[in-house]
Amino acid sequence: MRTYAKANGGTEIRRQREVRLLASPAELRALAGFLQVCAEQLEDPKFHFGHRHFTDYEGFPGGKGFDVVVMSGQEHHEYHARSGSQ
Numbered sequence: 001m002r003t004y005a006k007a008n009g010g011t012e013i014r015r016q017r018e019v020r021l022l023a024s025p026a027e028l029r030a031l032a033g034f035l036q037v038c039a040e041q042l043e044d045p046k047f048h049f050g051h052r053h054f055t056d057y058e059g060f061p062g063g064k065g066f067d068v069v070v071m072s073g074q075e076h077h078e079y080h081a082r083s084g085s086q
Contacts, residue, residue: 030059031068038070 004013023031034057041047054060054068 024061027061030057030061033057033059034068035070042072 003016003019005016006013021028021031031054034052034054037057038049038052041049041052049072051069051071
């Protein structure tokens with residue numbers, strides 16, 4: 001697993017060593033549900049998985065100013081090929 005983040009207002013993503021969450025139990029359960037759905041979709045060869053946003057997930061608890069994006073390995077490679085970064 002690799003983690004990345006965008007700086008505020010930026011478009012470039014940078015690799016991160018750590019992710020910190022300050023969340024309620026309900027928010028953590030919603031995130032866990034989203035990650036479960038992503039895992040199932042990644043395993044399904046009939047499903048085209050580029051990337052998915054937590055904010056688009058029906059269980060998203062609301063709030064502003066953040067998102068969790070799960071990328072497929074293929075999309076990750078395509079992004080870095082376009083941007084020239086790793």
